[in-house]
Amino acid sequence: MLDLELSKPDPRQSARDYVYDMLRDNIIRLKLKPGQPLSENELAAKLRISRTPIREALARLSQEQLLEVLPQRGTYVSLIDLDQVEEARFVREQLEPAVARAACERFASDHLVQLEMNVLLFEKFVGEKNYAKLFGLDIQFHETLFAGGGKERTWKIVNAMNAHLSRIRMLSLASEFNWSTIVAQHRAIVEAISGRNPDEAERIMKEHVTLILQDQEALVRKFEGFFKPR
Amino acid sequence: MLDLELSKPDPRQSARDYVYDMLRDNIIRLKLKPGQPLSENELAAKLRISRTPIREALARLSQEQLLEVLPQRGTYVSLIDLDQVEEARFVREQLEPAVARAACERFASDHLVQLEMNVLLFEKFVGEKNYAKLFGLDIQFHETLFAGGGKERTWKIVNAMNAHLSRIRMLSLASEFNWSTIVAQHRAIVEAISGRNPDEAERIMKEHVTLILQDQEALVRKFEGFFKPR
DNA sequence: CTCCGCATACTTGTATACAAGTAATACAAG
DNA sequence: CTTGTATTACTTGTATACAAGTATGCGGAG
Numbered sequence: 001m002l003d004l005e006l007s008k009p010d011p012r013q014s015a016r017d018y019v020y021d022m023l024r025d026n027i028i029r030l031k032l033k034p035g036q037p038l039s040e041n042e043l044a045a046k047l048r049i050s051r052t053p054i055r056e057a058l059a060r061l062s063q064e065q066l067l068e069v070l071p072q073r074g075t076y077v078s079l080i081d082l083d084q085v086e087e088a089r090f091v092r093e094q095l096e097p098a099v100a101r102a103a104c105e106r107f108a109s110d111h112l113v114q115l116e117m118n119v120l121l122f123e124k125f126v127g128e129k130n131y132a133k134l135f136g137l138d139i140q141f142h143e144t145l146f147a148g149g150g151k152e153r154t155w156k157i158v159n160a161m162n163a164h165l166s167r168i169r170m171l172s173l174a175s176e177f178n179w180s181t182i183v184a185q186h187r188a189i190v191e192a193i194s195g196r197n198p199d200e201a202e203r204i205m206k207e208h209v210t211l212i213l214q215d216q217e218a219l220v221r222k223f224e225g226f227f228k229p230r
Numbered sequence: 231m232l233d234l235e236l237s238k239p240d241p242r243q244s245a246r247d248y249v250y251d252m253l254r255d256n257i258i259r260l261k262l263k264p265g266q267p268l269s270e271n272e273l274a275a276k277l278r279i280s281r282t283p284i285r286e287a288l289a290r291l292s293q294e295q296l297l298e299v300l301p302q303r304g305t306y307v308s309l310i311d312l313d314q315v316e317e318a319r320f321v322r323e324q325l326e327p328a329v330a331r332a333a334c335e336r337f338a339s340d341h342l343v344q345l346e347m348n349v350l351l352f353e354k355f356v357g358e359k360n361y362a363k364l365f366g367l368d369i370q371f372h373e374t375l376f377a378g379g380g381k382e383r384t385w386k387i388v389n390a391m392n393a394h395l396s397r398i399r400m401l402s403l404a405s406e407f408n409w410s411t412i413v414a415q416h417r418a419i420v421e422a423i424s425g426r427n428p429d430e431a432e433r434i435m436k437e438h439v440t441l442i443l444q445d446q447e448a449l450v451r452k453f454e455g456f457f458k459p460r
Numbered sequence: 461c462t463c464c465g466c467a468t469a470c471t472t473g474t475a476t477a478c479a480a481g482t483a484a485t486a487c488a489a490g
Numbered sequence: 491c492t493t494g495t496a497t498t499a500c501t502t503g504t505a506t507a508c509a510a511g512t513a514t515g516c517g518g519a520g
Contacts, residue, residue, distance in 0.1 A: 014301070014473070016289075040502070050475040052282070055502085059246075059286050060293060065383075071244070072481040072502055087383055090332075094324040102320075153295075153317055157387045244503070270472070280505040285472085302472055302511040464519080471512070482501070490493080 004031065004046065015049050019057035027066050027077055028163060030170050034226040038067070038075045064160050079228035080164050082220075088161040092209045095158055096142070100189060100205035103149045104198040111148030115190045118144065122183045131173040139166075141186055171219050171226070178211065185211075234276065235261050245279050249287035257296050257307055258393060260400050264309045264456040268297070294390050309458035310394050312450075318391040322439045325388055326372070330419060330435035333379045334428040341378030345420045348374065352413045361403040369396075371416055401449050401456070408441065415441075 004026055010018065026032045040058065044051045058075060061067040065084065068076045118141050125133045139159070146155035169176060185208040192201035213219075220227050235256055240248065256262045270288065274281045288305060291297040295314065298306045348371050355363045369389070376385035399406060415438040422431035443449075450457050 016473085039500090041500090044475095051502095052474055052476090056286055056289050060289070063290060063293075069502075070482095072500095073483080074501055083380070084383065087381055090328070090381070091325065091384055091387075094328045095321065098320070098324045150313070151317055151320070153314065153391065154321055157321075157391070161383065161387070246503085269470090271470090274505095281472095282504055282506090299472075300512095302470095303513080304471055462520085465517095467514105467516085469512105469514085472510090474507105474509075476507075477505080479504075480502090482499105484497105484499085486495105486497080488493100488495085490491105 006047075015053035016056045019043070019047065019049075019054050020060055023057060023061060024066065024163075027061070028166050028170065030167060032077050034077050034079045034167070036077045038077065040075070064163065066163055078164075080167050080226055081228045082230060084161070084164045085168065088158075088165050089209070091161055092158060093206070095154060096145075096209045097202045097205040099146055099149055099151055099154070100193070100201040101198045102151075103145060103193045104196045104201050106150075107148045107193055108150075111144050112190075112194060114144050115141065115148070115193075119183065119187050119190055122186060126179045126183055131176070131179075134179055135169065135173060138182065145189075167226075168213060168216065168219060171223055172213065172215065175215065176213075181211065182208070235259070236277075245283035246286045249273070249277065249279075249284050250290055253287060253291060254296065254393075257291070258396050258400065260397060262307050264307050264397070266307045268305045268307065270305070294393065296393055308394075310397050310456050311458045312460060314391070315395045315398065318388075318395050319439070321391055322388060323436070325384060326375075326439045327432045327435040329376055329379055329381060329384070330423070330431040331428045332381075333375060333423045334426045334431050336380075337378045337423055338380075341374050342420075342424060344374050345371065345378070345423075349413065349417050349420055352416060356409045356413055361406070361409075364409055365399065365403060368412065375419075397456075398443060398446065398449060401453055402443065402445065405445065406443075411441065412438070 004022065007022060007025075013021075023032070032038070038058070040051050040054055043054050047054070058067055058069065062069045062075075065081075066078055068078050070076070118137055122134065122137050122141070125137065143155050143159070146152060146158070185204055188204045189201055189208070192198075192204060234252065237252060237255075243251075253262070262268070268288070270281050270284055273284050277284070288297055288299065292299045292305075295311075296308055298308050300306070348367055352364065352367050352371070355367065373385050373389070376382060376388070415434055418434045419431055419438070422428075422434060
């Protein structure tokens with residue numbers, strides 16, 4: 001059975017983009033399980049649109065390794081690939097601190113305001129233990145950091161590579177109990193940027209991205225079928 | 231008029247992938263000029279296949295910012311965007327030295343052989359001033375470096391971001407007269423890796439990727455219509 | 461000569477029909 | 491019961507038809 005979290009289609013965006021956004025969100029949020037089969041026809045019927053825009057969305061998701069398309073056999077949600085998670089971590093460890101440092105030289109003021117707002121909201125939801133909101137805010141924080149320094153394209157690829165890690169975090173949303181550490185680091189980073197302290201910004205960000213998921217092995221055991229064997 | 235460099239279609243790969251590879255190569259090598267319009271129908275007629283796989287290839291190239299698709303208006307080869315070139319340089323400055331360092335810890339031996347072969351060929355073609363071959367070998371060198379350390383996905387995104395810079399280099403192929411510096415650095419990097427000297431590998435690679443195109447401003451003036459105004 | 465309006469020939473977006481290949485299942489033979 | 495085979499119902503890949511929007515050029519009005 002196909003159970004999708006549908007958002008209202010925006011008439012400004014094409015059917016292809018709608019399908020892409022909707023499916024990606026469902027994959028990241030694990031509404032679609034790793035390994036689960038998807039049928040183009042079934043999607044077309046469910047969404048009441050033709051296969052063409054669906055195919056184009058699926059092709060893009062396959063390109064980003066969130067789907068596996070086997071010709072004449074089927075399309076499946078990719079299993080979580082720990083190698084890919086490791087590689088994403090490597091990329092982030094290089095790029096995020098450098099972006100934080102660069103942000104101390106040049107950063108759009110409106111984006112700085114956005115960062116401060118983000119931290120405030122973050123602290124609010126930490127208190128409320130609203131993990132879903134925290135998850136979204138965390139991603140938004142980093143996106144804003146990249147955008148403020150004019151590195152939107154860099155963010156897009158970092159975000160794309162991070163998809164498999166995002167799913168692991170989704171598995172452990174409730175048990176990811178270091179939200180307060182995360183928000184403290186976010187706050188410190190914002191302060192370092194507004195105070196134009198590049199060494200500090202870089203150092204904290206480096207710590208931040210090396211914050212490791214404590215219980216990764218336990219998760220792999222618990223949700224064995226979701227992971228690609230290696 | 232549409233003048234494409236066609237390679238023989240490989241029956242193993244899908245029509246979509248064939249079109250993608252062929253068009254990307256033609257764009258990078260400037261056989262297709264920046265700003266030039268492309269028509270799906272014209273491509274379909276020329277390649278004797280239907281619009282569907284062509285559309286899917288165009289969508290991917292658009293995603294990678296090598297094409298600009300304006301709904302109901304037309305599809306155009308992207309102008310060279312200097313902002314994007316700058317951002318690609320930023321990403322490479324972070325990732326390439328880190329990859330070179332990591333390669334000193336762990337590197338597949340067959341890829342090391344490939345690197346040595348690459349340098350030998352490189353030196354041969356420097357002597358022969360075969361710039362087209364040098365261009366290809368240069369890209370291959372970096373690809374092999376990433377692959378040897380198990381960072382194929384990272385290479386893919388670096389390569390994708392680098393497309394606009396590649397076109398600038400293509401504009402100045404003949405006048406890019408520092409090929410001997412480039413090959414010397416390549417050789418030094420290979421030696422640092424096989425000698426497991428991470429500091430040296432990282433340092434040389436950092437120099438290598440900051441090697442700047444001397445005459446960029448002159449190129450922008452000479453080929454003004456190829457560049458996105460900023 | 462200038463400018464406005466409409467017809468027309470494009471463009472890409474979407475829908476649908478057909479082709480080709482895979483997997484599973486029912487069924488018969490041993 | 492086991493095994494091999496053929497049928498059938500899927501899958502994705504490709505081709506084509508239609509829809510909707512845009513630019514261009516021609517012709518007439520002012």
